[in-house]
Amino acid sequence: MTILEKITAYKLKEVAAKRETIPTRLLEKFPLFAKETKSLAEALRISTTGIIAEHKRRSPSKSVINDKVLLHEVVSGYELAGAKGISVLTDSNFFGGSLDDLLLAEKTVSIPILRKEFIVDPYQIYEAKAFGADTILLIAACLSAEELKQFSHLAKSLRLDVLLEVHNLEELQKSLLPNVDMIGVNNRNLKNFKVNIETSKKLSAEIPHDFVKISESGISDVETIKDLRTYGFEGFLIGENFMKTENPGETAKAFIEKLR
């Protein structure tokens, strides 16, 4: 079983249990459900830097990245640094995150927030909205073409932006859907965790211009970003490179300054 299969199986069970505690119709009554969302895609289109900074305590590939810093300090630091969006891991079992992290991030910053989660059920899209997300992630490797279509449609009907993550051409081909705002190329292979920036470059030409192109994972220097821009990328998702330092906000600030 690959790690991705393990995570999806776990998620399906997790969702079934959660639905028992808080049914969807209750999620719809959460105050944040009525919040006006902010578009990450729009923010990236008009940005000259395009950094989406991620809060990530740990990961299956690297175990602990940073469990000492406080979420509100990290995300407010990111916002001050000039990030155009914040990504918050909400999975607890593999990444040490939670929906409380999402809530707290929503309270702390005013830039768009991405719920970083392995979405396998529409319930998690309602949950994202109820806990303050502006954007959701859909991972092509976890979902069928039909699910991608249904889930992206649901997200848009809730006024959430959709970032669809792909890792190869086959996944990309099933992802070019009308309700998708952004296509993210994950440079990390979720099956073996190997990172290769060439993945973004190779797939870039196959992504139509109406999608905002985002390069995800393994980005640790500004030169890489300058290079990726020539391939049409407008968004860059960075986690570990910031989170592994003592002060992720300060690290992001120095990084973004070099991009201006």
Ligand SMILES: O=P(O)(O)OC[C@@H](O)[C@@H](O)c1c[nH]c2ccccc12
């Ligand atoms: O920490 P990195 O290498 O900068 O990567 C960030 C982000 O791209 C990565 O966390 C990620 C990309 N896709 C995901 C899907 C689920 C969980 C995590 C991810």
